[in-house]
Amino acid sequence: xxxxxxxxxxxxxxxxxxxENHLYHGNKLNIDPHSITWRRxxxxxxxxxxxxxxxxGGKLNGYPRESGFxxxxxxxxxxxxxxxxxxxxxxxxxSRIVIGTTFDGKAVTAEDLKCAGAMAVLLKDAIKPTLxxxxxxxxxxxxxxxxxxxxxGNSSIISDQMGVKLADxxxxxSGFGAxxxxxxxxxxxxxxxxxxxxxxxxxxxxxxxxxxxxxxxxVAGKPLPKELVxxxxxxxxxxxxxxxxxxxxxxxxxxxxxxxxxxxATDTKKEIDLxxxxxxxxxxxxxxxxxxxxxxxxxxxxxxxxxxxxxxxPSKFKFLYPLDASI
Numbered sequence: 001x002x003x004x005x006x007x008x009x010x011x012x013x014x015x016x017x018x019x020e021n022h023l024y025h026g027n028k029l030n031i032d033p034h035s036i037t038w039r040r041x042x043x044x045x046x047x048x049x050x051x052x053x054x055x056x057g058g059k060l061n062g063y064p065r066e067s068g069f070x071x072x073x074x075x076x077x078x079x080x081x082x083x084x085x086x087x088x089x090x091x092x093x094x095s096r097i098v099i100g101t102t103f104d105g106k107a108v109t110a111e112d113l114k115c116a117g118a119m120a121v122l123l124k125d126a127i128k129p130t131l132x133x134x135x136x137x138x139x140x141x142x143x144x145x146x147x148x149x150x151x152x153g154n155s156s157i158i159s160d161q162m163g164v165k166l167a168d169x170x171x172x173x174s175g176f177g178a179x180x181x182x183x184x185x186x187x188x189x190x191x192x193x194x195x196x197x198x199x200x201x202x203x204x205x206x207x208x209x210x211x212x213x214x215x216x217x218x219v220a221g222k223p224l225p226k227e228l229v230x231x232x233x234x235x236x237x238x239x240x241x242x243x244x245x246x247x248x249x250x251x252x253x254x255x256x257x258x259x260x261x262x263x264x265a266t267d268t269k270k271e272i273d274l275x276x277x278x279x280x281x282x283x284x285x286x287x288x289x290x291x292x293x294x295x296x297x298x299x300x301x302x303x304x305x306x307x308x309x310x311x312x313x314p315s316k317f318k319f320l321y322p323l324d325a326s327i
Contacts, residue, residue: 002126002130002142002143003125003126004081004126004130004143004144005043005072005073006043007122007123007125007126008041008072008075008077008078008081008123008126009041009042009043009072009075010122011077011094011119011122011123012040012041012072012075012076012077013040013041014115014118014119014122015038015097015099015110015113015115015119016038016039016040016067018110018113018114018115019031019036019038019099019100019113020054020055020062022113023062023063024062024063029102029108029112029113030102030103030104031099031100031101031102031103031108032100032101032102032103033063033065033100034065035100035101035102036065036067036099036100037098037099037100038097038099038100039067039068039069039070040067040068040069040070041069041070041071041072041074041075042069042071042072043071043072043073044071045071046069049068049069050068050069050070051066051067051068052066052067052068052069053065053066053067054066054067073145073146073147074146074147074150074151076097076151077094077097077119077123078144078145078146078151079146079151079152080093080094080097081123081126081127081144081156082143082144082145082146082151082152082154082155082156082157083152083156083157083188083189083192084127084156084157084158085157085158085161085192085193087120087124087127090120090123090127091116091117091120094110094116094119094120094123095109095110095111095116096109096110096111097109097110097116099113127158128158129141129142129143129156129158129159129162130142130143135296136296136297138297139166139167141155141156141159141162141163142155142159143155143156143158143159144156144159145175147175147176148174148175148176148180148181148184149176149180152181152184152185152188152189153174153175153176153180153181153184153185154172154173154174154175154181154184154185154188154189155172155173157189157192157193157195159172160172160189160193160195161193161195164195169307169308169311171201172185174189177246178200178202178246178247178249178250179245179246179249182200182202182249182250183249185197186253186319186320187319187320187321190317190319191319191323196255196315196317197255197315197317198255198256198310198311198315199255199256199257199258199285199307199310199311200250200253200255200256200257200258201257201258201259201260201303201307202243202246202247202250202257202258202259202260202284203259203260203262204243204259204260204261204262204275205261205262205263205264206236206261206263206264206266206267206271206272206275207224207228207229207264207266207267208239209236209239209240209242209243209275210227210228210232210235210236210239211228211235211239212238212239212241212242213234213235213236213237213238213239213240213241213242214227214228214232214235214238214239216228229266230266231268231270231271232271233270233271233274236271236274236275237274237278240274240275240278240279240282243259243275243278243279243282244278244279244281244282244283247259247279247282247283247284248282248283251283252320253317253318253319253320254315254316254317254318255315255316255317256285256310256311256313256315257283257284257285257310258284258285258286258287258288258303258306258307258310259275259276259279259284259286259287259288260287260288260290260300260303261275261276261287261288261289261290262290262293263289263290263291272289275287276288285306285309285310285313286306286309286310288302288303288306289302289303290302290303
């Protein structure tokens with residue numbers, strides 16, 4: 001609703017148009033059309049245009065070649081926006097986008113195509129985070145959303161930098177779980193932003209942990225298997241091994257961990273107590289039940305108190321590898 005996605009899509013597709021136009025007007029850069037990896041994007045899930053043929057309809061429409069559409073959040077421009085720290089930095093990062101190679105294997109960039117400046121102009125307003133408020137008037141920045149399976153899965157550095165200047169505590173989300181988005185937060189985002197976390201909150205549900213530890217199959221549109229809805233301590237105990245590993249992964253970075261158990265009405269006291277016991281044994285500072293989805297802010301008060309307590313501990317954050325390490 002902020003307009004950011006449209007701006008990112010426009011900037012991405014402008015570069016796509018520059019690529020096609022360059023090929024049409026003589027290919028001065030000697031781009032190998034088969035090497036082009038820069039596709040198009042749109043913010044609609046439409047599997048029928050994942051793979052397309054462009055340039056059909058005669059000479060005036062360019063040269064036919066294979067291309068395709070990705071969803072906007074998968075754009076490299078989205079990842080760049082999330083990592084940038086200024087308009088100048090954005091312009092420089094856009095210039096380094098590689099769209100393909102020449103016939104002799106040299107990388108061709110957005111700067112080579114003289115497109116990076118125009119892309120930056122399209123993004124000059126989208127670089128600014130949007131301030132919104134939650135139902136209880138809590139301020140929140142909404143800015144960027146790169147996929148964690150192909151990018152780094154975190155909101156923007158700029159919004160985090162603004163947050164830490166304006167508030168005593170800032171909660172920033174890293175998507176795709178502790179084993180992907182959170183590690184990329186540590187490995188990538190923290191390096192560029194200069195901001196390191198005081199605490200990691202891992203969100204878990206009893207239902208999901210039982211699914212991790214059992215054999216029940218969840219089918220979209222069908223009722224959940226009874227083993228996931230009824231009390232099942234054996235499956236929960238097995239599933240908590242996954243939680244324990246994610247706690248271990250986060251503690252490698254030297255940051256205290258709190259587990260937020262997002263409670264469902266079907267969770268039993270025995271299950272919640274077992275989850276907390278196993279989480280603490282795995283190294284978490286605490287595992288606290290949260291019912292914010294039903295009770296609003298008062299449903300997560302104890303969780304907030306646990307996080308504040310963890311943040312008061314000395315942070316020993318460290319990167320797990322230097323940037324010049326060999327593969």
